Amino acid sequence: MLRLYGALFGLSLIWGLSFVFMKWLLPPAGIWGIVFLRCLAGAVVLLPILWWKRREINWNLPWKALVVVGIFNCGLAWGLIPLSETEINSSTASILNATTPIWTGIIGFIIFSYVLTPREWMGILIGFFGILVLMDFQIGQLFGKEFIGIGTMLLASICYGFAGHFTKRFLSSTSILIITTFTLLTGAVIGLIGMLLTEPFKPVMLMEPLTIFAIVGLGCFGSGVGQLIYFYINKNGSPELAASVTYLIPATAMVWGYILLGE
Numbered sequence: 001m002l003r004l005y006g007a008l009f010g011l012s013l014i015w016g017l018s019f020v021f022m023k024w025l026l027p028p029a030g031i032w033g034i035v036f037l038r039c040l041a042g043a044v045v046l047l048p049i050l051w052w053k054r055r056e057i058n059w060n061l062p063w064k065a066l067v068v069v070g071i072f073n074c075g076l077a078w079g080l081i082p083l084s085e086t087e088i089n090s091s092t093a094s095i096l097n098a099t100t101p102i103w104t105g106i107i108g109f110i111i112f113s114y115v116l117t118p119r120e121w122m123g124i125l126i127g128f129f130g131i132l133v134l135m136d137f138q139i140g141q142l143f144g145k146e147f148i149g150i151g152t153m154l155l156a157s158i159c160y161g162f163a164g165h166f167t168k169r170f171l172s173s174t175s176i177l178i179i180t181t182f183t184l185l186t187g188a189v190i191g192l193i194g195m196l197l198t199e200p201f202k203p204v205m206l207m208e209p210l211t212i213f214a215i216v217g218l219g220c221f222g223s224g225v226g227q228l229i230y231f232y233i234n235k236n237g238s239p240e241l242a243a244s245v246t247y248l249i250p251a252t253a254m255v256w257g258y259i260l261l262g263e
Contacts, residue, residue, distance in 0.1 A: 041219020
């Protein structure tokens with residue numbers, strides 16, 4: 001358990017910084033360009049390792065399950081987060097991201113027949129009250145023009161919750177390296193399609209040092225290394241434990257946002 005909690009804390013530091021990287025990448029890359037770049041950079045880091053271990057891998061893989069997790073955990077969730085950051089700052093996005101354990105519990109109960117304890121139900125109720133406080137009790141903004149921001153960030157958290165349980169149910173016997181690499185490749189395909197249909201890169205801005213630093217940080221560390229740690233916690237602990245990293249992320253994201261963005 002000590003190793004799992006150490007991984008959890010390390011992941012919170014990496015993913016807290018990811019919200020800053022996404023803010024930096026929005027102008028040059030756009031929403032779907034961020035998805036494409038972070039997934040591709042993460043996969044590029046992991047593909048050489050996969051090639052090196054190719055003889056040890058059973059290639060009779062659950063491809064459909066890998067694609068589903070890639071769509072929800074990488075493609076959709078990672079597109080909704082930068083979309084949200086067009087309207088809210090990185091600290092607020094990270095706080096809303098902390099609702100992931102709430103959705104993980106509810107999705108586990110409704111879809112995957114997970115039995116929640118009275119304490120977990122109490123935690124979910126407290127979490128929902130926290131969401132209402134963040135929204136200033138204006139629930140109607142989730143259904144109007146202000147949906148982009150709070151609403152889209154909540155949808156990203158729901159995607160994470162579903163992907164966590166789906167991974168535990170259908171990919172428990174699949175190696176962490178396989179899960180991480182192929183879900184990132186799925187996310188990269190989704191990002192590329194979205195980018196080609198909506199918004200192109202700005203090549204000049206992509207060559208700036210800060211942009212390159214953000215791509216490396218978000219893709220190689222936030223997506224590649226971060227996803228490895230996340231699936232390690234999900235498989236060796238539980239989807240609920242892995243989702244609880246989002247309780248730690250607001251603290252690290254607010255510190256990073258204050259230092260690097262002046263938020």
